Amino acid sequence: MAPRRHKDDDPLTRAIAPPPNETSTERELRMAVEQEAKRVSDAIDDELNRQRIAEKKSPRPIKILLLGQSESGKSTTLKNFQLMHSPKAFHAEKASWRAVIQLNVVQSIHAILDLISTAHTASNAASSSASTSSGHASSSLPSSLYSPTGTTPKEYPPLTPDHLKLKMRLAPLIQVEAALIRKLLPLDQVEVLARSNLTSSPFNQEISVNSSAGWKTAFNRLLRNANGRDSCDSIDLINWSDPDDPGVILHACSDDMIKLWADPTIRKLMAVEKMRPEEMAGFFLDALHRVTSPKYIPTDDDILRARLKTVGVSEHRFQVKTGHLGSSMSSDWRVFDVGGQRSLLAAWVPYFDDMNAILFLAPISCFDQVLQEDPNVNRLADSFLLWKSIVSNPLLKKTDLVLFLNKCDILRTKLESGIRLGDYITSYGDRPNDFESASTYLRKKFAGLMKEHAGDRPFYCHFTSVTDTQSTALILQNVQDVIVRDNLKRSALVG
Ligand SMILES: Nc1nc2c(ncn2[C@@H]2O[C@H](COP(=O)(O)OP(=O)(O)OP(=O)(O)O)[C@@H](O)[C@H]2O)c(=O)[nH]1
Ligand SMILES: [Mg+2]
8 A cells, every 4th residue: 555645745745834943034035026026916817807707898899701702702702801990001011922923823823824835735646647647747837737635636827936945034934933833832832732733734733821821920930030130110120132032033034924915816815715814813915014023012002913812711901990980989990811712612601690780792704614613504503593592591581692703804804705695694685785884784693592591681782993002992891881880789789
Protein backbone atom coordinates (compact mmCIF):
# COMPACT_ATOMS: atom_id res chain seq x y z
CA MET A 1 0.00 0.00 0.00
CA ALA A 2 1.37 3.47 -0.91
CA PRO A 3 2.14 5.66 2.13
CA ARG A 4 -0.38 8.48 2.74
CA ARG A 5 1.14 11.82 1.78
CA HIS A 6 1.15 14.72 4.21
CA LYS A 7 -0.57 17.89 2.86
CA ASP A 8 2.80 19.73 2.94
CA ASP A 9 4.04 17.25 0.32
CA ASP A 10 1.62 18.71 -2.19
CA PRO A 11 3.82 20.60 -4.71
CA LEU A 12 1.20 23.38 -5.15
CA THR A 13 0.93 24.01 -1.40
CA ARG A 14 4.70 24.01 -1.20
CA ALA A 15 5.01 26.43 -4.11
CA ILE A 16 2.70 29.07 -2.63
CA ALA A 17 3.68 28.64 1.02
CA PRO A 18 5.69 31.54 2.53
CA PRO A 19 9.41 30.86 2.93
CA PRO A 20 9.97 29.05 6.27
CA ASN A 21 12.40 31.61 7.71
CA GLU A 22 10.57 34.80 6.53
CA THR A 23 11.34 37.99 8.50
CA SER A 24 8.49 40.37 9.41
CA THR A 25 9.69 42.98 6.83
CA GLU A 26 9.80 40.31 4.14
CA ARG A 27 6.33 39.19 5.18
CA GLU A 28 4.94 42.74 4.85
CA LEU A 29 6.51 43.11 1.42
CA ARG A 30 5.10 39.78 0.28
CA MET A 31 1.61 40.67 1.52
CA ALA A 32 1.76 44.02 -0.33
CA VAL A 33 2.77 42.30 -3.59
CA GLU A 34 0.02 39.72 -3.18
CA GLN A 35 -2.56 42.41 -2.49
CA GLU A 36 -1.53 44.34 -5.60
CA ALA A 37 -1.73 41.15 -7.68
CA LYS A 38 -5.24 40.51 -6.35
CA ARG A 39 -6.28 44.10 -7.11
CA VAL A 40 -5.12 43.74 -10.74
CA SER A 41 -6.81 40.35 -11.06
CA ASP A 42 -10.11 41.71 -9.65
CA ALA A 43 -9.96 44.70 -12.00
CA ILE A 44 -9.56 42.34 -14.98
CA ASP A 45 -12.51 40.24 -13.79
CA ASP A 46 -14.65 43.39 -13.40
CA GLU A 47 -13.73 44.59 -16.90
CA LEU A 48 -14.59 41.19 -18.39
CA ASN A 49 -17.94 41.22 -16.59
CA ARG A 50 -18.66 44.76 -17.79
CA GLN A 51 -17.85 43.69 -21.38
CA ARG A 52 -20.10 40.62 -21.08
CA ILE A 53 -23.03 42.75 -19.83
CA ALA A 54 -22.42 45.40 -22.54
CA GLU A 55 -22.36 42.72 -25.25
CA LYS A 56 -25.66 41.35 -23.99
CA LYS A 57 -27.21 44.83 -23.99
CA SER A 58 -25.73 46.08 -27.31
CA PRO A 59 -27.79 45.41 -30.43
CA ARG A 60 -26.98 42.21 -32.29
CA PRO A 61 -24.76 42.76 -35.34
CA ILE A 62 -26.48 42.86 -38.71
CA LYS A 63 -25.40 39.90 -40.82
CA ILE A 64 -25.39 39.66 -44.61
CA LEU A 65 -24.54 36.59 -46.64
CA LEU A 66 -23.35 37.00 -50.24
CA LEU A 67 -24.55 34.18 -52.47
CA GLY A 68 -24.51 33.28 -56.16
CA GLN A 69 -22.69 31.00 -58.57
CA SER A 70 -18.94 31.23 -59.13
CA GLU A 71 -17.89 34.47 -60.90
CA SER A 72 -21.23 36.11 -60.13
CA GLY A 73 -19.54 39.04 -58.35
CA LYS A 74 -19.80 38.20 -54.63
CA SER A 75 -16.21 39.08 -53.71
CA THR A 76 -16.44 42.19 -55.91
CA THR A 77 -19.54 43.29 -53.97
CA LEU A 78 -17.60 42.72 -50.76
CA LYS A 79 -14.84 45.00 -52.11
CA ASN A 80 -17.50 47.70 -52.58
CA PHE A 81 -18.51 47.31 -48.93
CA GLN A 82 -14.83 47.64 -47.96
CA LEU A 83 -14.41 50.76 -50.09
CA MET A 84 -17.48 52.34 -48.48
CA HIS A 85 -16.85 51.39 -44.85
CA SER A 86 -13.15 50.65 -44.39
CA PRO A 87 -11.35 52.45 -47.24
CA LYS A 88 -8.05 52.60 -45.32
CA ALA A 89 -7.88 48.83 -44.94
CA PHE A 90 -8.93 48.43 -48.58
CA HIS A 91 -6.13 50.68 -49.79
CA ALA A 92 -3.61 49.00 -47.52
CA GLU A 93 -4.01 45.84 -49.58
CA LYS A 94 -2.84 47.26 -52.90
CA ALA A 95 0.42 45.28 -53.03
CA SER A 96 -1.49 42.01 -52.68
CA TRP A 97 -3.91 42.98 -55.43
CA ARG A 98 -1.00 44.07 -57.64
CA ALA A 99 0.24 40.47 -57.56
CA VAL A 100 -3.25 39.11 -58.34
CA ILE A 101 -3.59 41.48 -61.31
CA GLN A 102 -0.14 40.45 -62.59
CA LEU A 103 -1.29 36.83 -62.36
CA ASN A 104 -4.55 37.65 -64.19
CA VAL A 105 -2.51 39.26 -67.02
CA VAL A 106 -0.10 36.36 -67.29
CA GLN A 107 -2.90 33.78 -67.28
CA SER A 108 -4.80 35.58 -70.07
CA ILE A 109 -1.62 35.65 -72.18
CA HIS A 110 -0.93 31.99 -71.31
CA ALA A 111 -4.42 31.07 -72.62
CA ILE A 112 -3.69 32.85 -75.93
CA LEU A 113 -0.26 31.18 -76.25
CA ASP A 114 -1.93 27.81 -75.76
CA LEU A 115 -4.36 28.67 -78.52
CA ILE A 116 -1.40 29.38 -80.83
CA SER A 117 0.04 25.96 -79.98
CA THR A 118 -3.30 24.28 -80.74
CA ALA A 119 -3.60 26.04 -84.10
CA HIS A 120 0.04 25.28 -84.92
CA THR A 121 -0.37 21.58 -84.11
CA ALA A 122 -3.56 21.49 -86.16
CA SER A 123 -1.81 23.14 -89.09
CA ASN A 124 1.08 20.64 -88.97
CA ALA A 125 -1.31 17.70 -88.76
CA ALA A 126 -3.33 19.04 -91.71
CA SER A 127 -0.26 19.45 -93.93
CA SER A 128 1.19 16.05 -93.00
CA SER A 129 -2.15 14.29 -93.64
CA ALA A 130 -2.41 16.14 -96.99
CA SER A 131 1.14 15.14 -97.92
CA THR A 132 0.44 11.51 -97.00
CA SER A 133 -2.71 11.40 -99.07
CA SER A 134 -1.22 13.18 -102.09
CA GLY A 135 2.26 11.67 -101.72
CA HIS A 136 4.03 15.04 -101.36
CA ALA A 137 3.97 18.01 -99.00
CA SER A 138 1.69 20.81 -100.07
CA SER A 139 2.46 24.36 -98.95
CA SER A 140 -0.56 25.87 -100.62
CA LEU A 141 -3.10 24.24 -98.28
CA PRO A 142 -5.31 26.44 -96.10
CA SER A 143 -3.65 26.68 -92.68
CA SER A 144 -6.06 24.38 -90.91
CA LEU A 145 -9.15 22.48 -91.81
CA TYR A 146 -8.42 20.07 -89.04
CA SER A 147 -9.65 19.90 -85.51
CA PRO A 148 -7.24 18.60 -82.85
CA THR A 149 -10.08 16.74 -81.17
CA GLY A 150 -11.06 15.22 -84.47
CA THR A 151 -14.72 16.18 -84.02
CA THR A 152 -15.68 19.46 -85.69
CA PRO A 153 -13.13 20.75 -88.18
CA LYS A 154 -12.14 24.32 -87.42
CA GLU A 155 -10.98 26.97 -89.87
CA TYR A 156 -7.92 28.43 -88.13
CA PRO A 157 -6.34 31.45 -89.82
CA PRO A 158 -2.75 30.78 -91.04
CA LEU A 159 -0.02 31.59 -88.52
CA THR A 160 3.30 33.08 -89.63
CA PRO A 161 6.80 32.40 -88.23
CA ASP A 162 6.49 35.80 -86.51
CA HIS A 163 3.65 34.46 -84.39
CA LEU A 164 5.79 31.55 -83.28
CA LYS A 165 8.70 33.89 -82.49
CA LEU A 166 6.35 36.06 -80.45
CA LYS A 167 5.24 32.96 -78.56
CA MET A 168 8.86 32.05 -77.78
CA ARG A 169 9.71 35.55 -76.60
CA LEU A 170 6.76 35.41 -74.20
CA ALA A 171 7.79 32.05 -72.74
CA PRO A 172 9.40 33.64 -69.61
CA LEU A 173 5.90 34.62 -68.52
CA ILE A 174 5.19 30.99 -67.68
CA GLN A 175 7.88 31.18 -64.99
CA VAL A 176 6.39 34.45 -63.75
CA GLU A 177 3.05 32.69 -63.42
CA ALA A 178 4.59 29.93 -61.29
CA ALA A 179 6.42 32.49 -59.13
CA LEU A 180 3.25 34.51 -58.56
CA ILE A 181 1.27 31.41 -57.62
CA ARG A 182 4.00 30.50 -55.13
CA LYS A 183 3.77 33.99 -53.65
CA LEU A 184 0.02 34.02 -53.36
CA LEU A 185 -0.66 30.52 -52.08
CA PRO A 186 0.51 28.63 -49.02
CA LEU A 187 3.09 25.98 -49.95
CA ASP A 188 0.84 22.93 -49.49
CA GLN A 189 -1.78 24.41 -51.82
CA VAL A 190 0.86 25.13 -54.49
CA GLU A 191 1.77 21.44 -54.51
CA VAL A 192 -1.86 20.39 -54.96
CA LEU A 193 -2.25 22.94 -57.73
CA ALA A 194 0.91 21.81 -59.49
CA ARG A 195 -0.34 18.22 -59.49
CA SER A 196 -3.78 19.11 -60.86
CA ASN A 197 -2.26 21.36 -63.51
CA LEU A 198 -0.50 18.46 -65.11
CA THR A 199 -3.70 17.60 -66.90
CA SER A 200 -5.87 20.69 -67.08
CA SER A 201 -5.64 23.55 -69.57
CA PRO A 202 -4.84 27.07 -68.38
CA PHE A 203 -8.48 27.99 -69.03
CA ASN A 204 -9.35 25.90 -65.98
CA GLN A 205 -6.29 26.78 -63.94
CA GLU A 206 -7.77 29.29 -61.61
CA ILE A 207 -6.03 29.80 -58.33
CA SER A 208 -8.26 30.22 -55.34
CA VAL A 209 -8.08 31.49 -51.78
CA ASN A 210 -9.57 30.01 -48.69
CA SER A 211 -10.19 33.20 -46.84
CA SER A 212 -9.70 36.54 -48.50
CA ALA A 213 -8.29 38.01 -45.29
CA GLY A 214 -5.82 35.17 -44.78
CA TRP A 215 -4.03 35.24 -48.11
CA LYS A 216 -3.45 38.99 -47.94
CA THR A 217 -2.01 38.74 -44.45
CA ALA A 218 0.26 35.91 -45.57
CA PHE A 219 1.29 37.84 -48.67
CA ASN A 220 2.05 41.00 -46.70
CA ARG A 221 4.10 38.97 -44.24
CA LEU A 222 6.10 37.68 -47.19
CA LEU A 223 6.73 41.21 -48.45
CA ARG A 224 7.64 42.32 -44.95
CA ASN A 225 10.16 39.48 -44.56
CA ALA A 226 11.67 40.27 -47.94
CA ASN A 227 12.08 43.93 -47.08
CA GLY A 228 12.85 43.53 -43.41
CA ARG A 229 10.45 46.27 -42.32
CA ASP A 230 6.91 46.72 -41.16
CA SER A 231 4.30 49.16 -42.42
CA CYS A 232 0.54 49.63 -42.41
CA ASP A 233 0.37 50.32 -46.16
CA SER A 234 1.44 47.32 -48.20
CA ILE A 235 2.51 49.55 -51.12
CA ASP A 236 5.36 50.77 -48.92
CA LEU A 237 6.50 47.16 -48.78
CA ILE A 238 7.10 46.76 -52.50
CA ASN A 239 10.79 46.74 -53.20
CA TRP A 240 10.85 48.52 -56.56
CA SER A 241 14.49 47.67 -57.23
CA ASP A 242 14.06 43.93 -56.53
CA PRO A 243 15.30 42.14 -59.70
CA ASP A 244 13.02 39.17 -58.82
CA ASP A 245 9.84 41.27 -58.73
CA PRO A 246 7.45 39.75 -61.34
CA GLY A 247 6.89 43.30 -62.59
CA VAL A 248 10.41 43.28 -64.12
CA ILE A 249 9.69 40.46 -66.61
CA LEU A 250 6.15 41.72 -67.20
CA HIS A 251 7.60 45.10 -68.17
CA ALA A 252 10.24 43.49 -70.40
CA CYS A 253 7.50 41.49 -72.19
CA SER A 254 5.07 44.41 -72.35
CA ASP A 255 5.51 45.34 -76.05
CA ASP A 256 5.24 41.71 -77.15
CA MET A 257 2.09 41.19 -75.09
CA ILE A 258 0.55 44.33 -76.61
CA LYS A 259 1.53 43.10 -80.10
CA LEU A 260 -0.01 39.68 -79.42
CA TRP A 261 -3.30 41.11 -78.13
CA ALA A 262 -3.59 43.54 -81.08
CA ASP A 263 -2.68 41.02 -83.79
CA PRO A 264 -5.58 40.52 -86.28
CA THR A 265 -4.71 36.84 -86.90
CA ILE A 266 -4.74 36.14 -83.16
CA ARG A 267 -8.10 37.92 -82.92
CA LYS A 268 -9.45 35.66 -85.70
CA LEU A 269 -8.03 32.62 -83.93
CA MET A 270 -9.86 33.58 -80.75
CA ALA A 271 -13.06 34.16 -82.72
CA VAL A 272 -12.83 30.64 -84.19
CA GLU A 273 -12.50 29.26 -80.64
CA LYS A 274 -15.30 31.60 -79.45
CA MET A 275 -12.86 32.92 -76.88
CA ARG A 276 -13.73 36.42 -75.69
CA PRO A 277 -11.11 37.42 -73.11
CA GLU A 278 -12.78 40.82 -72.59
CA GLU A 279 -15.71 39.00 -70.98
CA MET A 280 -13.50 36.75 -68.91
CA ALA A 281 -12.84 37.38 -65.23
CA GLY A 282 -9.67 39.36 -64.52
CA PHE A 283 -9.41 41.01 -67.94
CA PHE A 284 -6.57 43.55 -68.15
CA LEU A 285 -5.34 43.09 -71.73
CA ASP A 286 -6.78 46.45 -72.82
CA ALA A 287 -4.66 48.13 -70.13
CA LEU A 288 -1.39 46.26 -70.72
CA HIS A 289 0.76 49.36 -71.12
CA ARG A 290 -0.39 50.71 -67.75
CA VAL A 291 -0.45 47.51 -65.68
CA THR A 292 3.00 46.44 -66.88
CA SER A 293 4.63 49.82 -66.30
CA PRO A 294 7.64 49.66 -63.94
CA LYS A 295 5.96 51.44 -61.01
CA TYR A 296 2.46 50.12 -61.47
CA ILE A 297 0.16 50.54 -58.48
CA PRO A 298 -3.44 49.30 -58.93
CA THR A 299 -6.29 51.78 -58.93
CA ASP A 300 -9.56 51.05 -57.09
CA ASP A 301 -11.13 50.06 -60.43
CA ASP A 302 -8.27 47.63 -61.11
CA ILE A 303 -8.77 46.01 -57.71
CA LEU A 304 -12.47 45.57 -58.42
CA ARG A 305 -11.67 43.90 -61.73
CA ALA A 306 -8.99 41.61 -60.30
CA ARG A 307 -10.08 38.00 -60.14
CA LEU A 308 -9.26 35.56 -57.35
CA LYS A 309 -11.66 32.68 -56.81
CA THR A 310 -12.95 32.07 -53.26
CA VAL A 311 -13.22 28.56 -51.84
CA GLY A 312 -13.92 29.00 -48.12
CA VAL A 313 -16.16 31.33 -46.15
CA SER A 314 -14.77 34.60 -44.87
CA GLU A 315 -16.31 37.05 -42.44
CA HIS A 316 -15.74 40.80 -42.71
CA ARG A 317 -16.70 43.34 -40.04
CA PHE A 318 -17.73 46.92 -40.68
CA GLN A 319 -19.03 49.82 -38.65
CA VAL A 320 -21.89 51.12 -40.79
CA LYS A 321 -23.34 54.58 -40.27
CA THR A 322 -27.05 53.96 -40.27
CA GLY A 323 -28.42 57.26 -38.94
CA HIS A 324 -29.86 59.83 -41.32
CA LEU A 325 -29.15 63.56 -41.72
CA GLY A 326 -25.80 63.76 -40.02
CA SER A 327 -26.70 61.51 -37.10
CA SER A 328 -23.63 59.66 -35.86
CA MET A 329 -25.37 56.34 -35.19
CA SER A 330 -23.42 53.37 -36.39
CA SER A 331 -23.94 49.66 -36.13
CA ASP A 332 -21.86 46.54 -36.30
CA TRP A 333 -22.23 44.70 -39.64
CA ARG A 334 -20.83 41.32 -40.64
CA VAL A 335 -20.62 40.44 -44.33
CA PHE A 336 -19.94 36.79 -45.24
CA ASP A 337 -18.34 35.96 -48.60
CA VAL A 338 -18.47 32.35 -49.77
CA GLY A 339 -17.18 30.39 -52.74
CA GLY A 340 -19.86 29.88 -55.40
CA GLN A 341 -18.51 26.82 -57.18
CA ARG A 342 -21.05 23.96 -57.20
CA SER A 343 -19.00 21.65 -54.98
CA LEU A 344 -19.01 24.36 -52.29
CA LEU A 345 -22.77 24.95 -52.06
CA ALA A 346 -23.20 22.69 -49.02
CA ALA A 347 -20.96 25.09 -47.08
CA TRP A 348 -23.61 27.84 -47.42
CA VAL A 349 -26.35 26.13 -45.40
CA PRO A 350 -24.89 26.42 -41.86
CA TYR A 351 -25.02 30.22 -42.28
CA PHE A 352 -28.72 30.38 -43.22
CA ASP A 353 -30.46 30.52 -39.85
CA ASP A 354 -28.71 33.57 -38.49
CA MET A 355 -28.72 36.08 -41.36
CA ASN A 356 -30.60 39.37 -41.63
CA ALA A 357 -30.26 39.41 -45.39
CA ILE A 358 -29.02 37.42 -48.32
CA LEU A 359 -27.59 39.35 -51.19
CA PHE A 360 -27.95 37.04 -54.18
CA LEU A 361 -25.96 37.79 -57.31
CA ALA A 362 -27.14 36.50 -60.70
CA PRO A 363 -24.83 37.46 -63.57
CA ILE A 364 -27.37 37.96 -66.35
CA SER A 365 -24.73 38.48 -69.04
CA CYS A 366 -23.86 34.77 -68.80
CA PHE A 367 -26.81 33.51 -70.88
CA ASP A 368 -24.45 32.12 -73.55
CA GLN A 369 -21.93 30.55 -71.14
CA VAL A 370 -21.72 27.22 -69.34
CA LEU A 371 -20.42 26.50 -65.83
CA GLN A 372 -16.68 25.98 -65.65
CA GLU A 373 -17.23 23.03 -63.30
CA ASP A 374 -19.94 21.45 -65.51
CA PRO A 375 -19.96 22.31 -69.21
CA ASN A 376 -23.42 20.75 -69.58
CA VAL A 377 -25.07 23.45 -67.50
CA ASN A 378 -25.92 26.91 -68.82
CA ARG A 379 -24.89 29.60 -66.32
CA LEU A 380 -28.16 31.53 -66.46
CA ALA A 381 -30.19 28.35 -66.01
CA ASP A 382 -27.99 27.53 -63.00
CA SER A 383 -28.69 30.98 -61.50
CA PHE A 384 -32.46 30.43 -61.91
CA LEU A 385 -32.18 27.10 -60.10
CA LEU A 386 -30.06 28.52 -57.28
CA TRP A 387 -32.44 31.46 -56.83
CA LYS A 388 -35.38 29.05 -56.72
CA SER A 389 -33.69 26.96 -54.03
CA ILE A 390 -32.93 30.07 -51.95
CA VAL A 391 -36.43 31.62 -52.14
CA SER A 392 -38.08 28.30 -51.29
CA ASN A 393 -35.76 27.42 -48.38
CA PRO A 394 -37.76 27.29 -45.11
CA LEU A 395 -34.68 28.37 -43.09
CA LEU A 396 -34.73 31.69 -44.95
CA LYS A 397 -38.40 32.58 -44.43
CA LYS A 398 -37.59 35.57 -42.26
CA THR A 399 -34.46 36.68 -44.11
CA ASP A 400 -34.51 39.65 -46.49
CA LEU A 401 -33.69 38.40 -49.97
CA VAL A 402 -32.05 40.99 -52.20
CA LEU A 403 -31.36 40.13 -55.83
CA PHE A 404 -28.59 41.78 -57.86
CA LEU A 405 -29.02 41.14 -61.57
CA ASN A 406 -25.33 41.70 -62.15
CA LYS A 407 -22.89 42.25 -65.03
CA CYS A 408 -25.37 44.54 -66.81
CA ASP A 409 -22.44 46.29 -68.53
CA ILE A 410 -21.36 43.03 -70.16
CA LEU A 411 -24.97 42.13 -71.05
CA ARG A 412 -25.39 45.46 -72.86
CA THR A 413 -22.19 45.05 -74.94
CA LYS A 414 -22.95 41.43 -75.67
CA LEU A 415 -26.44 42.16 -77.01
CA GLU A 416 -25.11 45.13 -79.01
CA SER A 417 -22.47 42.86 -80.58
CA GLY A 418 -25.31 40.77 -82.04
CA ILE A 419 -25.34 37.78 -79.67
CA ARG A 420 -29.04 36.94 -79.35
CA LEU A 421 -30.66 36.11 -76.01
CA GLY A 422 -33.40 34.18 -77.84
CA ASP A 423 -30.81 31.75 -79.24
CA TYR A 424 -30.07 30.54 -75.70
CA ILE A 425 -33.30 31.24 -73.77
CA THR A 426 -35.86 29.96 -76.24
CA SER A 427 -38.82 31.35 -74.25
CA TYR A 428 -37.50 34.84 -75.07
CA GLY A 429 -38.63 34.17 -78.64
CA ASP A 430 -38.15 37.02 -81.10
CA ARG A 431 -38.51 39.91 -78.66
CA PRO A 432 -36.12 42.81 -79.44
CA ASN A 433 -32.51 41.94 -78.66
CA ASP A 434 -31.83 45.13 -76.71
CA PHE A 435 -30.80 45.72 -73.10
CA GLU A 436 -34.15 47.16 -71.94
CA SER A 437 -36.27 44.27 -73.26
CA ALA A 438 -33.79 41.58 -72.19
CA SER A 439 -33.22 42.91 -68.68
CA THR A 440 -36.95 43.48 -68.05
CA TYR A 441 -37.70 39.95 -69.26
CA LEU A 442 -35.06 38.39 -67.00
CA ARG A 443 -36.21 40.45 -64.00
CA LYS A 444 -39.73 39.12 -64.55
CA LYS A 445 -38.43 35.55 -64.65
CA PHE A 446 -36.65 35.93 -61.29
CA ALA A 447 -39.68 37.75 -59.79
CA GLY A 448 -41.94 34.94 -61.07
CA LEU A 449 -39.84 32.29 -59.31
CA MET A 450 -40.04 34.29 -56.09
CA LYS A 451 -43.82 34.65 -56.36
CA GLU A 452 -44.29 30.98 -57.18
CA HIS A 453 -42.10 29.65 -54.38
CA ALA A 454 -42.21 32.32 -51.68
CA GLY A 455 -45.62 33.92 -52.08
CA ASP A 456 -45.94 37.64 -51.40
CA ARG A 457 -42.56 38.33 -49.86
CA PRO A 458 -41.07 41.64 -50.97
CA PHE A 459 -38.96 41.33 -54.13
CA TYR A 460 -35.92 43.60 -53.70
CA CYS A 461 -34.13 43.65 -57.04
CA HIS A 462 -31.44 45.85 -58.60
CA PHE A 463 -29.72 45.95 -61.99
CA THR A 464 -26.02 46.17 -61.14
CA SER A 465 -22.52 46.32 -62.55
CA VAL A 466 -20.62 45.86 -59.32
CA THR A 467 -17.30 46.80 -60.92
CA ASP A 468 -18.74 50.34 -61.12
CA THR A 469 -18.09 51.67 -57.62
CA GLN A 470 -20.21 54.82 -57.88
CA SER A 471 -23.49 53.23 -58.94
CA THR A 472 -22.88 50.28 -56.60
CA ALA A 473 -22.35 52.60 -53.60
CA LEU A 474 -25.80 54.13 -54.21
CA ILE A 475 -27.43 50.72 -54.54
CA LEU A 476 -25.69 49.35 -51.43
CA GLN A 477 -26.81 52.44 -49.49
CA ASN A 478 -30.38 51.67 -50.49
CA VAL A 479 -29.96 47.98 -49.58
CA GLN A 480 -28.54 48.92 -46.17
CA ASP A 481 -31.52 51.21 -45.48
CA VAL A 482 -33.97 48.42 -46.34
CA ILE A 483 -32.14 45.92 -44.13
CA VAL A 484 -31.99 48.33 -41.18
CA ARG A 485 -35.69 49.16 -41.56
CA ASP A 486 -36.72 45.50 -41.73
CA ASN A 487 -34.43 44.65 -38.82
CA LEU A 488 -36.07 47.36 -36.69
CA LYS A 489 -39.53 46.10 -37.66
CA ARG A 490 -38.59 42.57 -36.69
CA SER A 491 -37.07 43.61 -33.34
CA ALA A 492 -40.24 45.61 -32.59
CA LEU A 493 -42.34 42.51 -33.27
CA VAL A 494 -40.11 40.36 -31.09
CA GLY A 495 -39.77 42.94 -28.29
N1 LIG B 1 -17.58 43.81 -66.22
C1 LIG B 1 -17.99 43.32 -65.04
N2 LIG B 1 -17.22 42.45 -64.37
C2 LIG B 1 -17.68 41.99 -63.18
C3 LIG B 1 -18.91 42.39 -62.62
N3 LIG B 1 -19.07 41.76 -61.43
C4 LIG B 1 -17.96 41.01 -61.25
N4 LIG B 1 -17.13 41.15 -62.30
C5 LIG B 1 -15.82 40.49 -62.49
O1 LIG B 1 -16.07 39.10 -62.53
C6 LIG B 1 -15.00 38.39 -61.91
C7 LIG B 1 -15.57 37.45 -60.88
O2 LIG B 1 -16.09 38.18 -59.79
P1 LIG B 1 -15.93 37.68 -58.28
O3 LIG B 1 -16.48 38.77 -57.42
O4 LIG B 1 -14.56 37.20 -58.05
O5 LIG B 1 -16.93 36.43 -58.31
P2 LIG B 1 -17.37 35.52 -57.07
O6 LIG B 1 -18.85 35.46 -57.10
O7 LIG B 1 -16.73 35.99 -55.82
O8 LIG B 1 -16.77 34.11 -57.54
P3 LIG B 1 -16.29 32.87 -56.61
O9 LIG B 1 -15.31 33.40 -55.63
O10 LIG B 1 -15.69 31.90 -57.59
O11 LIG B 1 -17.53 32.30 -55.98
C8 LIG B 1 -14.06 39.45 -61.32
O12 LIG B 1 -12.95 39.59 -62.19
C9 LIG B 1 -14.89 40.71 -61.30
O13 LIG B 1 -14.11 41.87 -61.49
C10 LIG B 1 -19.72 43.32 -63.37
O14 LIG B 1 -20.81 43.71 -62.99
N5 LIG B 1 -19.20 43.73 -64.58
MG1 LIG C 1 -15.32 35.14 -54.54
